[in-house]
Amino acid sequence: MKNLYGRRLRAAGAGPCEPTRLNDAYTRAGVDIDAGNEAVQRYKTIAAQWRHPAQIDALGGFGGLFEMPGDPLRALAASTDGVGTKVLIAAELRRYETVGADLVNHCVNDILVVNADPLFFLDYLAVGKLDPKSAAQIVSGVHAACRNNNCALLGGETAEMPDLYAAEDFDLAGTIVGSVQIADLPKPETVQPLDAIIGLPSVGLHTNGYTLARKLIPAAEWSRPFDGGSFADALLAEHPSYHDAVRAIAAAAQIKAMAHITGGGLLENVPRTLPPNAKAIFEQSRWRVPALIEELCKRGNLSDEERYRVFNMGLGFTVVVPLSDAERAKAALPGARIVGWVEERREGEPAVIIHPARA
Amino acid sequence: MKNLYGRRLRAAGAGPCEPTRLNDAYTRAGVDIDAGNEAVQRYKTIAAQWRHPAQIDALGGFGGLFEMPGDPLRALAASTDGVGTKVLIAAELRRYETVGADLVNHCVNDILVVNADPLFFLDYLAVGKLDPKSAAQIVSGVHAACRNNNCALLGGETAEMPDLYAAEDFDLAGTIVGSVQIADLPKPETVQPLDAIIGLPSVGLHTNGYTLARKLIPAAEWSRPFDGGSFADALLAEHPSYHDAVRAIAAAAQIKAMAHITGGGLLENVPRTLPPNAKAIFEQSRWRVPALIEELCKRGNLSDEERYRVFNMGLGFTVVVPLSDAERAKAALPGARIVGWVEERREGEPAVIIHPARA
Numbered sequence: 001m002k003n004l005y006g007r008r009l010r011a012a013g014a015g016p017c018e019p020t021r022l023n024d025a026y027t028r029a030g031v032d033i034d035a036g037n038e039a040v041q042r043y044k045t046i047a048a049q050w051r052h053p054a055q056i057d058a059l060g061g062f063g064g065l066f067e068m069p070g071d072p073l074r075a076l077a078a079s080t081d082g083v084g085t086k087v088l089i090a091a092e093l094r095r096y097e098t099v100g101a102d103l104v105n106h107c108v109n110d111i112l113v114v115n116a117d118p119l120f121f122l123d124y125l126a127v128g129k130l131d132p133k134s135a136a137q138i139v140s141g142v143h144a145a146c147r148n149n150n151c152a153l154l155g156g157e158t159a160e161m162p163d164l165y166a167a168e169d170f171d172l173a174g175t176i177v178g179s180v181q182i183a184d185l186p187k188p189e190t191v192q193p194l195d196a197i198i199g200l201p202s203v204g205l206h207t208n209g210y211t212l213a214r215k216l217i218p219a220a221e222w223s224r225p226f227d228g229g230s231f232a233d234a235l236l237a238e239h240p241s242y243h244d245a246v247r248a249i250a251a252a253a254q255i256k257a258m259a260h261i262t263g264g265g266l267l268e269n270v271p272r273t274l275p276p277n278a279k280a281i282f283e284q285s286r287w288r289v290p291a292l293i294e295e296l297c298k299r300g301n302l303s304d305e306e307r308y309r310v311f312n313m314g315l316g317f318t319v320v321v322p323l324s325d326a327e328r329a330k331a332a333l334p335g336a337r338i339v340g341w342v343e344e345r346r347e348g349e350p351a352v353i354i355h356p357a358r359a
Numbered sequence: 360m361k362n363l364y365g366r367r368l369r370a371a372g373a374g375p376c377e378p379t380r381l382n383d384a385y386t387r388a389g390v391d392i393d394a395g396n397e398a399v400q401r402y403k404t405i406a407a408q409w410r411h412p413a414q415i416d417a418l419g420g421f422g423g424l425f426e427m428p429g430d431p432l433r434a435l436a437a438s439t440d441g442v443g444t445k446v447l448i449a450a451e452l453r454r455y456e457t458v459g460a461d462l463v464n465h466c467v468n469d470i471l472v473v474n475a476d477p478l479f480f481l482d483y484l485a486v487g488k489l490d491p492k493s494a495a496q497i498v499s500g501v502h503a504a505c506r507n508n509n510c511a512l513l514g515g516e517t518a519e520m521p522d523l524y525a526a527e528d529f530d531l532a533g534t535i536v537g538s539v540q541i542a543d544l545p546k547p548e549t550v551q552p553l554d555a556i557i558g559l560p561s562v563g564l565h566t567n568g569y570t571l572a573r574k575l576i577p578a579a580e581w582s583r584p585f586d587g588g589s590f591a592d593a594l595l596a597e598h599p600s601y602h603d604a605v606r607a608i609a610a611a612a613q614i615k616a617m618a619h620i621t622g623g624g625l626l627e628n629v630p631r632t633l634p635p636n637a638k639a640i641f642e643q644s645r646w647r648v649p650a651l652i653e654e655l656c657k658r659g660n661l662s663d664e665e666r667y668r669v670f671n672m673g674l675g676f677t678v679v680v681p682l683s684d685a686e687r688a689k690a691a692l693p694g695a696r697i698v699g700w701v702e703e704r705r706e707g708e709p710a711v712i713i714h715p716a717r718a
Contacts, residue, residue, distance in 0.1 A: 049502070052505075069427065076536070120414075123439065
């Protein structure tokens with residue numbers, strides 16, 4: 001669960017986050033959410049010591065923003081991310097083709113939150129023992145995903161570090177840089193009660209929750225049939241790019257705020273781009289939870305709190321639009337659903353309320 | 360030795376490289392140079408399949424170049440790199456302050472080769488078990504080095520992955536983005552016989568050669584006195600930024616080409632920014648080899664070929680200037696030396712010839 005503290009240099013102006021409560025299931029799996037939150041606090045103190053004058057407050061901290069040199073009307077947006085322990089499943093199964101798309105699409109979505117279009121990408125591949133064929137399969141996936149997002153693969157680094165990684169293991173991270181017109185930055189301050197929340201469906205875990213998922217579905221089961229394929233297929237389903245979906249919605253509706261639902265789930269990601277006086281209400285009956293996530297919740301006996309913090313629960317990206325635009329936004333895109341709305345948030349109230357669907 | 364194939368998407372226009380011969384010492388240490396070269400070839404094939412129209416041929420591939428959106432006179436330069444297994448020494452000694460500077464300065468130097476000034480940086484920190492205090496020390500070092508290079512720390516990712524990394528281990532990588540006026544890009548095609556090569560001194564291994572170094576100087580010796588400090592001090596000496604040094608030279612002399620001496624040493628890095636008909640001649644008597652590197656060469660009984668490929672041998676950055684500017688360039692910077700010159704290269708000749716100093 002790499003992202004709970006990933007966007008750690010959250011700029012001022014981000015919506016308030018609930019204090020993260022200790023997640024029992026995740027702690028048992030070896031990921032310490034309290035330590036993550038402490039690290040974030042320490043990072044904030046460091047970042048406050050000096051700030052480059054050309055840094056722009058980034059909405060919710062999904063991607064950083066920087067003034068475009070020589071052009072006051074534009075900004076560069078950038079984000080670094082990794083694939084998390086999904087790489088361990090790919091390594092175990094020797095299926096190297098899809099993690100590149102996971103990585104690139106994740107990064108594309110991160111800067112899409114500030115409405116940026118991708119310019120270029122660089123990858124970092126670290127391996128225990130370099131197998132040129134597997135490495136090329138991974139990089140080929142990165143390159144193909146870059147091409148699909150009209151994004152240059154501008155460079156990268158492959159590091160062979162036999163004493164840091166086990167022979168078959170690898171880690172994969174990357175950095176995207178995009179551009180956005182300042183006038184096109186979302187305006188979360190315009191979010192108001194009755195605005196609609198459009199949800200874009202997820203296809204599975206995307207790139208979050210894998211440390212827990214690998215505990216709940218051990219490797220011995222991965223080849224077993226599940227949901228029309230195998231557990232392996234479900235676990236390695238590609239994190240999609242929501243770029244074209246968001247562009248389609250933008251052509252039909254005014255977009256006020258967006259969120260990429262990564263580590264921390266709806267509970268932590270949606271508030272990052274909402275004003276402090278707004279809360280988001282979700283009706284889970286309005287969308288489908290992927291079979292893999294249902295299975296994991298059942299096996300882990302996860303509470304509502306846990307499942308909505310660890311997994312995306314079926315929504316990969318959310319878009320806030322005025323109520324009057326909601327039907328048009330939904331119609332612009334097959335698969336999009338109106339999944340919730342905005343209400344006024346009073347002091348002490350949570351920033352997100354989810355009404356679970358009951359069978 | 361992460362960088363031998365790191366700049367793997369070398370653009371057309373790069374100088375020719377010698378075929379890398381198998382490095383015995385390094386292979387014994389677990390790093391496979393042949394596999395690295397095969398991976399580079401495979402990456403090139405992938406990159407050739409599609410190229411974004413705004414990509415610009417990058418000189419020598421130290422950093423990638425991309426047209427600045429909306430400004431035909433400028434380009435963005437970017438590079439991703441890691442600290443390599445120097446992190447294992449930092450982790451073992453629990454000295455987390457300096458690896459951030461290693462990382463940032465390495466990246467600054469990579470885009471300095473195309474004359475770019477830093478804009479912003481993003482880091483990727485992966486840990487086995489997150490200790491917020493150590494993580495903050497690492498990020499604090501990254502932040503301080505960014506500040507020293509007038510570079511925003513725009514974001515980053517901290518990933519806790521207990522099943523991929525041992526509890527105490529971490530990996531650290533980062534991405535820099537800078538800008539350069541197209542007119543200020545170095546012009547290696549102007550390099551000609553009798554041009555002088557200015558060398559900027561290294562302070563030790565910088566960020567290359569650590570997998571071998573850790574084999575030759577085991578952890579049990581790190582606390583022992585060496586060269587006025589300890590082996591630990593020498594091993595963790597910070598990779599310097601050559602940004603200000605190069606700016607000082609540029610104010611005094613015409614710069615035709617530059618190279619950042621990383622993995623592959625003088626033998627592989629200098630030719631990357633030379634035209635195919637030029638060879639570089641170095642006189643090692645003209646500069647000092649750091650004591651740590653002398654010690655490693657002695658312990659490993661490394662051949663001349665090996666030592667000049669694995670280590671920087673005392674030069675961290677090289678600058679090619681016209682002979683008429685050489686003295687001015689040298690005088691502009693304390694520590695700079697005229698370390699060699701350019702000769703015409705005939706077919707079949709190596710691109711670099713080094714005359715070792717004999718005691």
